[in-house]
Amino acid sequence: MTMTRRHQFLRQVYKVIMKRSFFILLTAWAATITVWVSTMLTHSISSSSTLSTTPGIKTAQWGSNVTISYTDSSFTFVSDGIPNHARQAEYIVPKDGVIIPTPDTAHTVADPTVAQNYSFSIPLLPMKSAAPTPTNLGAIGVMISGAVLYNPYEADNKTIAKLSNFTVKNANGREVSFLDSCNGHPTPIGQYHYHALPTCITSVVDGQSSPSHIIGVAFDGFPIYGDRAMDGSKITASQLDFCNGITSATPEFPNGIYHYVLLDTKDSTSSIRCFTGKVSTNLVSFIKKTKMPGMMSMQHTSNHV
Numbered sequence: 001m002t003m004t005r006r007h008q009f010l011r012q013v014y015k016v017i018m019k020r021s022f023f024i025l026l027t028a029w030a031a032t033i034t035v036w037v038s039t040m041l042t043h044s045i046s047s048s049s050t051l052s053t054t055p056g057i058k059t060a061q062w063g064s065n066v067t068i069s070y071t072d073s074s075f076t077f078v079s080d081g082i083p084n085h086a087r088q089a090e091y092i093v094p095k096d097g098v099i100i101p102t103p104d105t106a107h108t109v110a111d112p113t114v115a116q117n118y119s120f121s122i123p124l125l126p127m128k129s130a131a132p133t134p135t136n137l138g139a140i141g142v143m144i145s146g147a148v149l150y151n152p153y154e155a156d157n158k159t160i161a162k163l164s165n166f167t168v169k170n171a172n173g174r175e176v177s178f179l180d181s182c183n184g185h186p187t188p189i190g191q192y193h194y195h196a197l198p199t200c201i202t203s204v205v206d207g208q209s210s211p212s213h214i215i216g217v218a219f220d221g222f223p224i225y226g227d228r229a230m231d232g233s234k235i236t237a238s239q240l241d242f243c244n245g246i247t248s249a250t251p252e253f254p255n256g257i258y259h260y261v262l263l264d265t266k267d268s269t270s271s272i273r274c275f276t277g278k279v280s281t282n283l284v285s286f287i288k289k290t291k292m293p294g295m296m297s298m299q300h301t302s303n304h305v
């Protein structure tokens with residue numbers, strides 16, 4: 001009897017423990033699911049942007065050579081690529097077979113800028129990606145002048161254009177600069193582009209010591225600005241993230257927006273080094289095409305710039 005009672009008692013205890021364990025497990029499981037769902041929601045909110053860039057794109061001072069059209073999710077930039085501002089009469093290009101020109105391996109030519117056939121569709125709702133993507137050689141964004149933006153580097157993807165800026169004497173003994181006063185220049189095949197703050201654009205669209213206005217849009221959809229904050233103070237590299245981005249108010253987005261800032265610096269902070277956002281498939285295919293070696297007619301991978 002004693003043994004049976006003890007046995008029954010133990011069975012009771014076991015049942016109670018099992019019941020409680022089940023509820024404890026159920027509670028723990030529910031808590032885990034709640035944490036997981038809230039983490040996913042927070043992550044999806046922080047890793048994407050629901051802010052449309054449309055107000056900025058609509059008020060941007062696009063040049064007369066630029067046509068902007070809209071769909072629900074993107075805008076298309078069509079341009080001849082020729083900037084609507086003054087350029088040098090001559091530019092420096094590398095001698096044949098030279099990838100990174102120096103004063104000894106370059107010569108001057110009449111401005112080689114020629115019309116391009118640009119048509120880029122760029123998202124209106126830029127989405128941040130989990131990790132930044134290094135910017136490619138060639139075009140990485142469109143500018144209100146009608147020309148395109150390049151990353152800070154030359155064709156080896158490491159020599160900084162602003163740092164290696166130099167001059168070469170032309171046939172008349174006049175100094176010709178590698179980058180012009182707008183921090184831009186054409187590739188040897190005529191694709192005009194910037195590697196840093198295009199001061200000749202910002203001097204027109206921004207007042208003296210006034211906030212920077214939108215001057216372009218990167219291929220991931222995030223807007224591009226000059227180096228002045230809302231109070232007119234100069235933005236420095238230390239205020240920007242690794243991609244040259246910052247979240248702050250701008251004249252077009254007074255409640256704040258993530259955007260890139262171009263600087264007039266002599267290091268890699270002069271232009272966008274990585275995309276914070278996702279780059280759409282059509283632009284990735286353009287980038288891939290322009291990165292193919294030997295496609296000289298497409299861009300400047302083999303000798304420039």
Ligand SMILES: [Zn+2]
Pocket residue numbers: 150154161185193195304305
């Ligand atoms: Zn260049």
